[in-house]
Amino acid sequence: MTEHVAESHDHHDHHDDPEQIKKELFRYWAVFVALSLGTILTVWVRFGLQLPEHQAIIVALIIASVKGSLVAGFFMHLLSEKKLIYSVLVLTVIFFAVLMWLPVHDILDKFGYR
Amino acid sequence: MAQKRQVRVGSQWMYARDAEKALSEALRVMNEEEGHGAPQQSFISKYVFSQDHKWIGVQYGFTALCFLLFGFFLMIMMRLQLGWPGEHFWIIGKFFHSEGALLPEQYNQLGAMHGTIMVFLAIVPLAVGAFGNYVVPLQIGAPDMAFPKLNMASYWCYLPGGLIMLASMFVLQTKGGGAQSGWTSYPPLSVIATQGQTWWLVGMIFLITSSLLGSVNFIVTIIQLRAKGMTWDRLPFFVWAQFVTSFLLLLAFPPLEAAGVLQLMDRVAGTSFFLPSGLVVSGEVLKNAGGGNPLLWQHLFWFLAHPEVYVLILPAMGIVAEVIANNTRKSLWGYRSMVGATVFLGFMSFIVWAHHMFMTGMGQVISAFFQTTTMIISIPSVIILSALFITLWGASIRFTTPMLFALAFLPMFGIGGLTGLPLGLATTDIHLHDTYYVIGHFHYVVAPGTIFAMFAGIYYWFPKVTGRKLDDTLGKIHFWGSFVCINGIFMPMFYQGLAGVSRRLFDGGIQYAHAKAAAEATNPFMSAAAIGLFIFQLPFIYNFFANVFQAMRGKLNVGANPWQATTLEWVAATSPPLGHGNFAVAPVVFRGPYDYSIPGAADDYLAQTDDGGKAPAPVVAPPHAPVVA
Amino acid sequence: MSADAHGHIEIPYTVEPRPDTGVYNGKLGVWLFLASEVMLFGALFSSLILIRTGAAEWPKGWIELHPIPATVNTFVLIASSVFVVMGWANLRLRKPQVARMWIALTLLCGFIFMGIKAYEYSLSFEHHHFPSTSNFFAIYFTMTGLHGLHVLGGMVVFTYFLTTGWKMYDHEPRRFTNRIEIVGLYWHFVDLVWIFLFPTLYLL
Numbered sequence: 001m002t003e004h005v006a007e008s009h010d011h012h013d014h015h016d017d018p019e020q021i022k023k024e025l026f027r028y029w030a031v032f033v034a035l036s037l038g039t040i041l042t043v044w045v046r047f048g049l050q051l052p053e054h055q056a057i058i059v060a061l062i063i064a065s066v067k068g069s070l071v072a073g074f075f076m077h078l079l080s081e082k083k084l085i086y087s088v089l090v091l092t093v094i095f096f097a098v099l100m101w102l103p104v105h106d107i108l109d110k111f112g113y114r
Numbered sequence: 115m116a117q118k119r120q121v122r123v124g125s126q127w128m129y130a131r132d133a134e135k136a137l138s139e140a141l142r143v144m145n146e147e148e149g150h151g152a153p154q155q156s157f158i159s160k161y162v163f164s165q166d167h168k169w170i171g172v173q174y175g176f177t178a179l180c181f182l183l184f185g186f187f188l189m190i191m192m193r194l195q196l197g198w199p200g201e202h203f204w205i206i207g208k209f210f211h212s213e214g215a216l217l218p219e220q221y222n223q224l225g226a227m228h229g230t231i232m233v234f235l236a237i238v239p240l241a242v243g244a245f246g247n248y249v250v251p252l253q254i255g256a257p258d259m260a261f262p263k264l265n266m267a268s269y270w271c272y273l274p275g276g277l278i279m280l281a282s283m284f285v286l287q288t289k290g291g292g293a294q295s296g297w298t299s300y301p302p303l304s305v306i307a308t309q310g311q312t313w314w315l316v317g318m319i320f321l322i323t324s325s326l327l328g329s330v331n332f333i334v335t336i337i338q339l340r341a342k343g344m345t346w347d348r349l350p351f352f353v354w355a356q357f358v359t360s361f362l363l364l365l366a367f368p369p370l371e372a373a374g375v376l377q378l379m380d381r382v383a384g385t386s387f388f389l390p391s392g393l394v395v396s397g398e399v400l401k402n403a404g405g406g407n408p409l410l411w412q413h414l415f416w417f418l419a420h421p422e423v424y425v426l427i428l429p430a431m432g433i434v435a436e437v438i439a440n441n442t443r444k445s446l447w448g449y450r451s452m453v454g455a456t457v458f459l460g461f462m463s464f465i466v467w468a469h470h471m472f473m474t475g476m477g478q479v480i481s482a483f484f485q486t487t488t489m490i491i492s493i494p495s496v497i498i499l500s501a502l503f504i505t506l507w508g509a510s511i512r513f514t515t516p517m518l519f520a521l522a523f524l525p526m527f528g529i530g531g532l533t534g535l536p537l538g539l540a541t542t543d544i545h546l547h548d549t550y551y552v553i554g555h556f557h558y559v560v561a562p563g564t565i566f567a568m569f570a571g572i573y574y575w576f577p578k579v580t581g582r583k584l585d586d587t588l589g590k591i592h593f594w595g596s597f598v599c600i601n602g603i604f605m606p607m608f609y610q611g612l613a614g615v616s617r618r619l620f621d622g623g624i625q626y627a628h629a630k631a632a633a634e635a636t637n638p639f640m641s642a643a644a645i646g647l648f649i650f651q652l653p654f655i656y657n658f659f660a661n662v663f664q665a666m667r668g669k670l671n672v673g674a675n676p677w678q679a680t681t682l683e684w685v686a687a688t689s690p691p692l693g694h695g696n697f698a699v700a701p702v703v704f705r706g707p708y709d710y711s712i713p714g715a716a717d718d719y720l721a722q723t724d725d726g727g728k729a730p731a732p733v734v735a736p737p738h739a740p741v742v743a
Numbered sequence: 744m745s746a747d748a749h750g751h752i753e754i755p756y757t758v759e760p761r762p763d764t765g766v767y768n769g770k771l772g773v774w775l776f777l778a779s780e781v782m783l784f785g786a787l788f789s790s791l792i793l794i795r796t797g798a799a800e801w802p803k804g805w806i807e808l809h810p811i812p813a814t815v816n817t818f819v820l821i822a823s824s825v826f827v828v829m830g831w832a833n834l835r836l837r838k839p840q841v842a843r844m845w846i847a848l849t850l851l852c853g854f855i856f857m858g859i860k861a862y863e864y865s866l867s868f869e870h871h872h873f874p875s876t877s878n879f880f881a882i883y884f885t886m887t888g889l890h891g892l893h894v895l896g897g898m899v900v901f902t903y904f905l906t907t908g909w910k911m912y913d914h915e916p917r918r919f920t921n922r923i924e925i926v927g928l929y930w931h932f933v934d935l936v937w938i939f940l941f942p943t944l945y946l947l
Contacts, residue, residue: 018836025829028825028829032824032825035821035824035938039818042941042942043810043946046947047805053947056946057947060943060946061942064938067938068935068938071824071934071935072931075824075927082764082765082766084764084765084771085770085771085774089774091365092365092781095365095464096782099782099786100785100792102413102465102468102483103409103410103414104789104793105480106409106468106476106477107407107797109476109479109480110475257753257754257755260756261768261772262754264772329779330772330779333771334768334772334775338755338756338761338764338768339755339756339768364775365778365779367779368780368786369783369785369786369789371786372783372786372787372790375889376790379874383875383884384873384874384875385874385875385878385881385885386881387878387882405797405798405877405878407794407797410793410794414789414790695753
């Protein structure tokens with residue numbers, strides 16, 4: 001059965017080393033605090049600072065991106081993930097950017113657009 | 115004949131057939147022992163909800179071929195009308211419960227469903243679901259796909275989706291009929307269309323889900339389950355093609371799924387994603403909120419639909435490459451260039467889509483961008499085609515039936531590709547957009563292009579799946595008849611388009627004075643060719659079923675490697691049994707995929723598992739050895 | 744290659760990572776799936792941008808919608824994310840009882856999220872705000888609705904793992920731990936989408 005094979009592997013021990021995991025736990029809770037603060041910050045920036053619309057959008061998206069990066073980097077452990085996974089995601093981000101930008105640019109570029 | 119050939123088993127020579135029987139028996143006993151006399155799989159779990167990639171491939175293949183035939187039949191009805199507008203035909207009367215003359219809205223149904231069925235229910239399931247599923251794990255030396263349950267789920271999302279689409283044409287004839295807004299389903303027409311369109315959208319959601327599950331499976335399988343020694347530069351080109359295709363399906367389909375949801379919301383929940391304000395339908399202003407944009411649908415649709423056409427062509431090129439290498443007894447010329455071109459093509463396919471939208475009032479900047487990327491994307495296609503042509507140079511060509519189809523693919527795809535160029539340039543597209551020129555262009559690529567490659571694949575791999583070769587004479591009749599008739603249907607379309615005959619007109623264009631002469635001169639001939647094409651499929655249908663039935667009765671007539679091919683699927687047993695993995699021993703790969711005619715070798719081909727005599731060859735690969743008593 | 748007692752074929756690298764790629768099959772599979780989900784939600788965000796730039800006027804999210812329940816929901820999802828990763832960590836520490844509690848808490852957060860969402864929707868309906876009312880509401884209901892369906896999907900999977908599915912821990916603990924990692928990744932993605940959805944719809 002698979003389990004008998006698994007127990008004897010070196011990296012299995014390293015991967016599940018209790019000390020290592022406990023360090024990770026601390027990081028997870030730190031990220032949780034950061035995310036909560038980020039949420040509060042987003043709401044405050046929007047209503048407390050009363051920025052004009054364009055600036056508000058940019059700031060909110062920046063904060064959201066930071067929060068998203070924390071979730072991706074730590075909770076989803078992308079920061080320690082293999083190159084293969086990164087490559088898939090880089091490819092996806094490129095096409096995501098294309099999808100976000102080109103249709104809007106087309107609408108704005110149309111003949112007779114007011 | 116295969117039965118008379120002998121193989122070496124250990125220190126013994128025996129008839130190949132006896133060796134195979136002994137091996138099957140050995141496998142069965144070993145499995146029984148390891149399973150501790152486990153009960154046999156039930157019929158349902160073995161054949162209905164199979165998790166074996168080989169049987170799932172067969173399921174996909176059979177279902178897809180049925181849809182292909184149905185889509186063909188829809189086309190025949192269209193062509194009857196186009197060739198002889200207004201005439202009464204019994205078959206049309208039967209299908210639409212009418213007197214037999216085709217009404218415009220019925221013609222529109224035929225058009226929309228023909229396109230949808232051919233693209234989504236026939237070609238992609240055949241190219242990817244059938245050929246991909248059956249062949250890829252074998253060619254990489256894997257026991258199955260990475261996620262067998264997901265594979266099963268994938269087929270069982272495809273079938274209901276397909277049946278919903280099919281049912282819409284039959285069930286809804288009194289309620290406005292099936293979808294009739296083109297396979298492209300442009301709003302606002304599709305939003306205000308009858309109920310059939312909703313069924314189309316629901317069907318699409320099933321199909322897209324099926325595709326997504328499948329693409330994840332293919333990518334993980336190819337990356338993770340390659341056998342020992344099967345490095346990326348030893349992968350058969352067919353596997354590379356399927357690999358890139360899967361990325362296209364994975365990343366391009368979701369926007370269409372989103373768009374489908376939005377259109378469903380417009381139709382069912384009264385939203386206005388695609389409905390502009392103040393839309394007037396049948397003299398009345400539509401009572402919806404408005405503010406939507408039909409172009410949003412076009413962007414989301416074509417974001418998928420352009421990569422989709424590369425999904426249609428890449429597996430086909432993969433099959434053609436395999437068949438050509440095998441029947442030229444040569445390695446593919448420029449394998450690396452072909453692989454690089456395929457990867458580049460896959461990437462570019464995501465940034466050309468708006469060349470389908472040049473006529474939407476596009477601004478200069480965006481238009482220039484998409485024209486440029488569209489011109490660039492023709493380069494990798496040329497590289498692949500050129501490499502295949504050059505492979506033929508100096509080759510000892512075996513004109514087997516699969517090879518005939520593969521050879522024909524080359525000039526046919528060439529015509530399809532070249533005729534695409536004026537469509538990719540906005541100025542010429544002004545004249546050609548929405549004419550029969552477009553229909554001629556894309557049919558050349560898909561019909562004498564992809565479908566011929568599919569036939570090549572069927573004739574090539576049928577012996578592996580069933581243990582019987584399809585009859586060669588019937589195959590040649592099938593080929594020559596199809597080749598002549600298919601050109602008869604589609605070549606005149608370029609002339610029609612240049613003369614200004616518009617597409618999607620139920621009477622074939624004769625209602626417009628400028629197009630009447632061109633349409634009347636060509637349509638009857640083209641329709642006759644279509645009927646001819648149907649007649650020449652009959653030998654194939656007979657050939658296929660006759661041999662399937664013979665195989666089911668155990669009357670095999672070939673061994674494991676009837677084409678003397680190098681790739682790993684030919685190392686596996688004839689018609690590998692279900693539920694027991696694919697290889698008696700996990701294969702180890704020592705060579706590239708196309709080691710044909712290697713100087714100094716005993717034979718004119720070396721299997722990928724051949725290590726030059728360092729270890730005993732696996733029993734399952736019948737060596738092409740002389741008969742020794 | 745042989746089959747086991749149920750005719751299942753042994754697929755390599757289901758638990759152990761493949762040496763040259765460094766990942767096990769399910770890990771690669773779920774990231775590919777998430778890549779497709781990025782494109783799905785991306786298409787909806789793109790639609791939102793397109794509709795909004797083309798609109799003569801766009802309602803104010805913090806007036807038309809209910810930002811306070813939505814903010815609470817943001818915290819609920821963030822908490823659920825850290826809960827599920829605690830669950831996975833405890834499985835790796837071979838503490839299944841503790842892990843099970845964390846995963847149950849994750850599921851509970853899911854219920855709370857859906858409950859608050861249902862409350863939000865009911866408030867909107869009371870004000871006669873439906874998807875058909877305007878494109879603003881159309882995109883709001885569609886995006887939050889699809890996101891909600893994804894939350895529901897995750898909840899179904901968690902329920903399965905907490906009940907029947909937990910049996911796998913007894914004879915294949917590493918494989919089970921991997922499964923929780925995979926559903927955790929999915930769940931984090933759902934949280935990630937909300938992190939962008941919340942300000943975009945409610946605050947801007």
